[in-house]
Amino acid sequence: MRDEAPRTAADDLTACLTDIWSDVLGVPVDPDDDFFELGGNSLSAVRIGAALRARGLPSLRLRELYRHPTVRATVASL
Numbered sequence: 001m002r003d004e005a006p007r008t009a010a011d012d013l014t015a016c017l018t019d020i021w022s023d024v025l026g027v028p029v030d031p032d033d034d035f036f037e038l039g040g041n042s043l044s045a046v047r048i049g050a051a052l053r054a055r056g057l058p059s060l061r062l063r064e065l066y067r068h069p070t071v072r073a074t075v076a077s078l
Contacts, residue, residue: 010075013057017071020051035069 014031021029024047025038035045042062049060058078068077 013078014071014075016055016057017052017075020048020055021071024048024051029071031072031075032070035065040069 018029018031021033021035021038021040024044025035025040027038029038045062045065048065049062052058052060060074060078064077065074068074
């Protein structure tokens with residue numbers, strides 16, 4: 001059995017945001033994948049924001065997604 005570091009809120013948010021991006025974009029997403037390289041656009045950015053609100057997660061300003069286009073960078077900005 002290996003020792004694992006305890007999960008943090010950032011880990012949970014990263015996992016949740018990765019799932020949301022995968023659902024919205026229709027492709028598997030890793031935390032360091034670029035939103036726009038995966039086919040993301042302004043409509044999918046709005047859908048991601050709506051999905052975050054629906055799950056009671058921190059809101060995401062669309063400008064922040066453009067500034068931080070990976071899940072990991074987006075989580076850090078939230």
